[in-house]
Amino acid sequence: MAAKSENAQDDVRELRCRVLVAGVGGAAGNVLGHALADWPEPPTVAAVNTDVRALEATAVALKVAIGRTVAKGMGTGGDAELGRLAANEDLDALRALVAGHDLLLLVAGLGGGTATGAAPVLARIAREEGLLVLAYVTLPFAFEGARRQEQAQEGLADLKQSADAVIGLPNQRLHALLPSDTSLPDAFAFVDRMMSAGIRGLWTLLARDNMLNLDFSDLQSLVENSGNECGFGYGEGQGPGKAEQALQGLLEGPMLEKGRVIANSGAMILNVAGGPDLSLAELETIHRRFQEAARPGARISLGAAVLAGWTGRLALTVLAAEHWLPPARPGSLVIPAGPDVPADVPAGRARKNVQQSELQLGGAGDRGRFRDVAPTIHEGADLDIPVYIRRGIRIPS
């Protein structure tokens, strides 16, 4: 099932949180292939696809072919409806896949037919089976066309309904970070690298034999009260200044918008992975730096894991809920206005449909005066976010 255990303590931890990483669609299969390439103790990793040949080509061991009748073992040709039908054809197989796990980390490149159509179905099935579902998705580059973008937005909206939290990584945003002469294969490879680093970071955060106790309940509490908005960051460092390097990469890097996500966050989970040489001073520094960067009173949960063979190396993983709200806020009258939210849910849960993640164009910080009321969602877009931001228009020009 989950990672191979080396001692009894690992077994205990694995009982607490059995993680399944599942990639839906061709792009996710690629990403997982990358992620697995140098993964010493991988979790259970599965690839779900309609395309049998693509499944055969992936390095992932556990392969689930869906939609043999509707897709006939081929791709969906970019048709999300076909992807959805394919998943619905094999609900039992999907149910069997997720059974016995506590957490599903669902990876998908939204925009493609299988990913967009089938990922929300898998998320729904997993939640029905009692798993906490964290979706980690990419959105297409602008040059991939409006249709793909639209389809991706629809998939994202569906996923927000069916997953507990969605971490979105718009390719277009990464695009801005790449030199303008980057070749197309390099651009996609870069996205894959960012995704695989993220997956591994999340996995480390959850499943390792952690020196400092950070477990499933921490994640659950964060995700459930995040209003489905999680920012995600991963940074690495090597050599003597490794903690500083990792911190810099994370707090000044693009994934957390130069620390802006941290500055706005009410609660975050922070995991440090290092070798046997990981020092208490390093942990203290990291904790302090995040405390300084975060807003006053923010809840910071810190975990640390020691990995064999990681001497001289350190990795930081952050999952930040920008709109963390205590589950109950009696006395305050908040009228949720989201299209699918029952009116009587407390504020903390009322934000089910909020545009996800600070990593996207138009994060929650752009909601301004609407940040405390439920969003106006239209076909997956959060209309409260300025149009010019959603369209990526630079102001001042």
Place this chain on the structure above:
Amino acid sequence: MNIEPIVALEIGTSRVRVFVGEAREDGALMITAVGDAASSGMRKGEIFHFDSVCACVETALRQAEEAADLKINEVYLAMSGSQIEALPSRAEIPVDGEITPQDVDHVKRMAKEVTLPADREILHSIFGQFAVDGLPGVTPVGLVGQRLAAEMLIVHGVHSRMVNLVRVVKALKLEMAEPLFSGLCSAQAALSAEQKHQGALLIDLGGGKTDYVVYAQAKIADAGVIGVGGDHVTNDVARAFRLSTTEAEALKLQHGDAMVSAAGRTRRLPLPAAAGEAPRTAKLSDLQTIVHLRMEETFGLIAARLKRQKLLSLLGAGVVLTGGGAHLKNVAALAEKVFGLPCEIGVPRNASGLTANLAVPEYATGVGAVLHGYRSARTAAEESRSAWKKLAHWFGVN
């Protein structure tokens, strides 16, 4: 016929307004008093902070009471937000020979019975038309046919949100005459009979939301709310130029423009700067772009919906804009561009005695609500009179 003064209450996101209308000697309606107070505690046409809303409503009520020299006991409530939507509904029954008034009642009742999600409630059931044996637009009583159909438009919203608005009325110890969809009220006030007949789209640009009502083929064909309003424009401006909401609102009111102009690219506007901060400016064209994109999107959402329903080609009288947002520079020009139809700014009509300062687009909803109240009160008065006649007749026969 003696009709009590009609009072309409409109609880908006930026203003709370009370309108008092009285019947003149000649039967026409005259608006005799207006209460108009700033609103707080509202977002997107819905209540965000109950007590603030109550306080604002009370202020507007007192103003109107003083101006009209009247104690207000009962109000027509114009409401929006609440994800109000419209659902076309149709029922058909077999008839045997000549169609009776009972058949008509029956088919109308059936058309009103729609299944809505549990959290939703009907706000209006608007009658559209009858059809006898597939021939639409007929007056069925007395005709002979085999099948009688009725078409209606069911306007519904999220129950809990609508109830919250009604709770304000209750909290202020007022009676509710009738809850009304504010978009329909605006259409009532701003559209002429001719425009309704030719087909028209009314868009009410509010502070927190945008209502729309479509008249096509001489009936109401669609209605709804988009949870985007003038506040969104302000928020966009505030976000772009790092201004407070108040500063952004002022900038929008003074220089906001729904179209981007060539001159805007060279003109710079001074921005308010904090003490000690270097003076800042913004390009006018940037402001225009922000406003243009937001308004274009909002109109575009409505246009897309109407296009899907094949209603866009039925709007012979074009687009009429009401609400405070109709004051935005070039907003009609933008609407013409998006819808490909002529567009005008609508002001309350159909009510006499309005002084010039009342003939503004933002008063369409309130005046429309009074008009509606006035008409239903008059109908009720007539009906009770005719019911009395009937009763007297019966007694006479016995």
